[in-house]
Amino acid sequence: MPDDPQTLSPDQRQTILDWLDSSDAGIVPTPGYQASIRIYKGPTGDFAIKEPSGWGLLRTLSLASIRREADVYRRLKGIPGIPRCYGCLDDRYLVLEYIPGDTLDALDVGLTNRETFYARLLETLRMMHDAGVAHGDLKRKRNILVGPAEQPFVIDFGIAVVADDRRGLLFDLARQVDRNAWIKHKYRGRTKDISAEDSAIYKPMRSERLMRMLRPAWQAATLRRWRKKRRTARQT
Template sequence: MKEQVLVSQLSECFPEHSFHSNKVSVLHKGRFANAIVYRYKDDSFDFVIKDFQHSPWFVRRTFARLFIGQEYKALERLNGMSGVSDQFHRLSNISIAYSFIEGTPLRTLKKQNKKLPKSFFHQLEHRVSEMHRRGLVHLDLRNLGNILVGEDGQPYIIDYQSAITFSRFPNWLKRIMRGADLSGVYKAWLTGCEQPMTEYKKEFLMNYNQLRKRWIFRGYPMHRAYLWLCGIASQLPGADLFRNMTDKF
């Protein structure tokens, strides 16, 4: 039983605590190459768990390890930053647990036509800037399900599976990557704020949207995947050759 495996893995991380499989619930049923997202909650712990046990063996041996590794490294880099899960544990090569954040996704608020104060989006922008100062891009903030309004009214960012470090990238790609994150912030701001957004931010969003339309990898998933693969390639053996090639564009 998959839940029992997860409970065993949690017990290895916290041997002093008794974990029980009946405390595990499914938040999202992933299929094939997508993780199943669980929640473990008892009186002492409240974790989100991403797990690829259900995936075919070749996914478990390749993409699953890569995705889990990327998310763990991202959380490690952001450790101590406000708006990010404050506990994270790599349970295995294909599973990760991190503290559950109680909140409402902006996607849900948008469907309900609910608005937030400008201060929320200023704080979100500052947190994304802090993430960039730490050398990381999220690459999936245009998905408003990845931005939460916490119980304290503050912004929280989740799901770092696509996040990568960007310090070694060519400058043109760094700008596009950081722009992808900021365009997600401004997209949320434009549709979800009680007050209008400044003209500068509107212009930034409009210009980035135009760039996406002209981009050969059309559609945000393809665009994000291309940037993500560029980042991975830049960190593999032969990365110097890769950077020399991309610097010419």
């Protein structure tokens, strides 16, 4: 193993590249938001590997997003609740620590200790923001993993906002979006139930109020509720 726990050894790099080039690697690609994800489990370790998706311009943009995401992960190195990043292989595969578990979307209802889980998640967000990174898309529960011992992990920094030394309006907005998403997940959307302590970090935004007003019409136009019920019926 290499001295730096977040650096792959030459043998690890070659083993993973050989696996990616093999037929086995093509069996379980999981569609991601901006990339495809492959899970490697083998003698060299367990890793989640992101690769560009799409064709032509879309693939070029996806590759640029992956390279930028690698830079974001380097900035967040060592923060609890952020998967380890091992950099890019062949300048196109982003290799991340594999986190056993599932998304918050799947496991939120079954959490044994919500207070502890969300306290840990908030601490991760605070350290992340102190490092100058705002996720910007935590309203999607699939961007939060529930790992071993119900440790939260934040993933998918493809559209993260990175602050310069002066921070700035865009970073401040994205940081508040992260905080509001945390509140809404913790309280399951019942913002009227927010505790006095948590209300200090919650700040309703105009865009969110507008979306709440438009959501019923949008759901009706896209048949979203009907499609959700249909998916649920198929799963059962």
